[in-house]
Amino acid sequence: MSRIAPNRHSERSEESRDGSRLESPRCFASLRMTRGRRSTEVRNLPKALAFLSPWILGFCFFTIAPIVLSLYWSFCRYSLLKPARFYGLANYRQIVIDQDFWTSLGTTLYYAAMALPAGMIVSLGLALLLNQKIKGQGIYRTLIYLPSLVPIAASSLLWLWIFNARYGLLNELLSLIGIAGPGWLTNAHWAMPSLALMSIWGTGNTVVIYLAGLQDVPTELYESAEIDGANSWHRLWHVTIPMISPVIFFNLIMAIIGTFNVFAMPYMMTAGGPAHATYFYAMYLFENAFVFLKMGYACALAWIQLIIVLALTLFAFATARRWVHYQGRA
């Protein structure tokens, strides 16, 4: 058995190498082989299943079972202490009139509206600057990247201290130029912008992804643009941005998904306050599940989150046709 398989494989790879020569007798050979392939595919099944078994088990117990349970419990009253009781659409009806749901959704979207565009502009700008061939490029890159390595619990503590109204770095620096800084995290208006600002500090990861994208832009494009008299602004706007628009799009989608998972930062820094100004969706979900023990309700919130993220992603995809350019497709 092990003797037959190699022959088939090696012939197949040869076939694909000169697949353009359709008149060669090999194309009949490949016809015969499709039948043989099917039986190998069945014969290989036990072997493949053995290799796949970790994932199949994990898929059943850590993916499918939780999804089914989550969906079912979202229609139940379930407090973990008592067995789940079917409750119909009550959870979802409750969510619609739940003030805290709307608050947490609002704060999350407000954060997204600030952190996403700001993060995108800063990280793209940094990537453009770091993509130039200048002395010390490696050092600059490292310094910009390092903050994104900091564990969220540690960076939360650090920024809590930086934002400290009286002794924090930020207000100390502002006072040097005669500005009395606000209370940042203790001020309901400033708390959310503060968190958005902090998120920009950890943007190095996105910068690296942009840098990789920038390096894939063919230099001929810049050369021909320059010959056509394009200045650096034109080159940025008509060459660079369109060429890396798939990367921008990828980062945008990841950021949308990430926003709804923001948890540790507000949990440690503001506990959702002041006055629910930083009460993120993930916090509300967590509190329902593990503080109020309203697990059915938490499941319903999770499914609402899935729907919202899906809708936002689909919306992004729908507009993508206008601004995302894939190479090889006009």
Added chain:
Amino acid sequence: MIRRTLFQRFSSHAILWILALIFTAPFVWLVSTSLKSISQALADPPVLIPHPVMFKNYSKVIHNDRLDFPLYARNTLIIATLAVLGTVISSSLVAYAFARIRFKGRTTLFIIMLATMMIPFPVVMVPLYSIFRFVGDHTPLQMLGTSRPLWLPAWFGSAFNIFLLRQFFLTIPEDLSEAARIDGCSEFGIYWRIMLPLARPALAVVALFTFMGAWNDFLGPLVYLQRPEQWTLSLGLQGFQSQLGGAEWPLMMAASVLVIVPIIVLFFLTQRTFIQGIATTGIKA
């Protein structure tokens, strides 16, 4: 013309220098505060260089009768190591099947696997908790209140890493495994003795990111670890903050430094793997 490029060069240096300064300032502030006495940390106007330098802050964090940071470090390391081992072994096995074994339904299964990446964690968070609780109640294997829920799932393959490794396996020439097969090597032998050694760069990326993920995780430990003696470093930091209540800034900063430094060291040791990993996968550690 030359003057313009010189000017341009100078200005981008200047901008980069300022930006690098801004991005580095929090680190400087962090280390500086961690070495100050409390009175100096709260001094007005602020001082940058601590005087006297309080190295004692670090020993106060490490030898603390309320929070046992060395223990948290050990807990974190154990969880991270088990998660790394599990992910690397299981994901590479599964990836091998998807990359190299032709079997019925491969494409369908592969698409299903990719689809599971789209499921947000909150959707499965509550049921996972209940499942672990159920297992703990009905088998001798205690789950809640132990670190098992944090590393056990890693042993059952993670979709993203399977995808990553499969892509890498596809780039390894098939002739190598064919030659081994002709020599009578079993499928597992091919995976173990040919594919794994060749896939070392990709495995390093997977291992590194899994390690960082486990080290940085906050929500998972918060949900599953109940007793302080099981805490990870992230929970330790949080416990520190809630116990000291925003007074002992130098100690909190010293604790943060201790949590950050291993990751930064790891980064410098594995820099190339690291950057390549992010560039090709686009994930955050």
